[in-house]
Amino acid sequence: MTALVRSWVETANDPDGAFPLNNLPFGVFSNGDAPRCAVAIGDRVLDLAALQSAGLLPDHGFDEPALNTFMAKGKAVWGEVRDALTDLLREGNETGAVRAALHAMDAATMHLPFRVAEYTDFYAGRQHAFNVGSLFRDPANALPPNWLHIPIGYNGRASTVVVSGTAFHRPRGQTKAPDADRPSFGPCRRLDIELEMGAVVGTPSEMGRPVTVDEADDMIFGYVLLNDWSARDIQAWEYQPLGPFQAKAFATTIGAWVVTKAALEPFRRPTPPRERELLPYIRDTGPMLYDIDLAVSIAPEGGPATEICRTNYDTLYYSAPQQLAHHASSGCAMRTGDLLGSGTISGPEKGMFGSLLEMTWGGKEAITLEGGETRTFVEDGDTLGLHGHAQGDGYRIGFGPCTGTLLPARDAGA
Structure with a gap:
């Protein structure tokens, strides 16, 4: 080291x-x-x-x-x-x-440290995918049939990527209660966070030209903390068959500091053993995850912060270079400033889950904060913080804070 x-x-x-x-x-x-x-x-x-x-x-x-x-x-x-x-x-x-x-x-x-060209969010944490699949479907069908073969992702909104410290309003959207005959429109009631890392693309690729995993690794300039805020009730109604849309489009917070690959080089770690052999174009070529300690805190307005999660970046199933290589495999041109969200980073135990949806198991098990308040999802005035560092020999490679504060919903025209 x-x-x-x-x-x-x-x-x-x-x-x-x-x-x-x-x-x-x-x-x-x-x-x-x-x-x-x-x-x-x-x-x-x-x-x-x-x-x-x-x-x-x-x-x-x-x-x-x-x-x-x-x-x-x-x-x-x-x-x-x-x-x-x-x-x-x-x-x-x-x-x-x-x-x-x-x-x-x-x-x-x-x-914002860079102009965000495009934003793509992946779904690369196996434990998170299993937990969410169990909640939204059932444990027997938790992982989609393609999950162990392909880094699943969706194209998000670059326009609402904001820097740490930015407050934003609770989103409004269309939801449908299980016992309702028709949907309704109003403020999200199940506002969630997702603990992620973002890979920042430095050098671009040409349209029509795929890249290898090793080339993809060289294209990545560095990494930021990333909070992919999620409106779970909006998501549950809209996500089938095409996936998240308005449930994810309203805000994504990134840290102000991009930590370079050179700084993280001593902390490289391998991806986990493969349950299914990957196709050659995204097959592992070396250790491309990192040993980065990650945590989430929540602070109600005027109250102290409580740590509610601690996990590690090395629990992901797919690395950022694999995600980037898959992204470019169709001939999709990657651009300087593209941001790739890792997907929620959840470890195997409850204290390591990277979203409130998982921590509270769909809102059924409230979290008690240091001041005595409880939470199932984010409430107006709450500040959520992501924290991360790699631990070296007598030093730390820190990412700085990644915080966002939730404001009340706004009406159209307000």
Whole structure:
């Protein structure tokens, strides 16, 4: 296991901190001025546009309000920039120009780190698929017949992907009670979260050209925490035969920091044993999951946060490169800024389930929060947080917070 790389930014050497020199996640920030690209180091934001202007970094579009220009340049450039930043920030290499480019993280405003070209959400967690299938259908038919052969997914809405800290309104939609003759329209009553990781596509692919799993791995720039908010009552009525639509279209929250594959390299883990042999085009070629500790917390308005789930990214059945290779297998062109949601990450035990639907078993078993309140689904004013890190030797590779607050539903025209 790689050891901590010490930095002259002292807070980056905190063994429990999220952003050591080993990490260097990329994001977009502003400080009362125009948004531009940055990396996180300790409790500071390092302005890459300032380093670019000073000639300390090449022109990779760091003065733009999104990482897309940089991400499109590919693996070799990503590595060169990471090496240059590591050298600039390494213990003993302090300079006035780099120190002048540091900003206090708690004074920075974070923005979406990249322009989301398209958003696809997968269904790659076996335990989650079994749990949801058991609830929506029955345990004997929980997994669809194709599930062990193909990474199932659907095309979501890039327009409603928002950055951590963004509040949004409870969705309205069409639902049908089991004993009702006809559906009704109104606010969702079973608002849920889904603990996911998002893979961010850096280099694009050509329309008509499939990619291998290894090529797909090289195309991925990095990973973010992702909360795929879900309106379960709307979903139950609309999802057959084509799958989720309005139940998933209203909001998806991602973290502000994209953690690169280079930072996660020491934490690679294999996918689980295959229950059915995969077809060659998506067959495993090496360890492409990661040992990332994940957790979910819920805080009612004015109340303390309670951890309600803890699991690990390595419980997924399909890796992001397998999902991406399958996505491109038809000839679908993948674009810089495409976001691939992993699907809900649930471990084998109840305390490891990544959605309230599973934690409360369809709303039948309430969760008690630290302040004494109970929850089956998200209530107005609640703030949900996703948290994640990979644990190294004396350091952590953190993802920063991924939070969202639910506001009351709005009427049309309001």
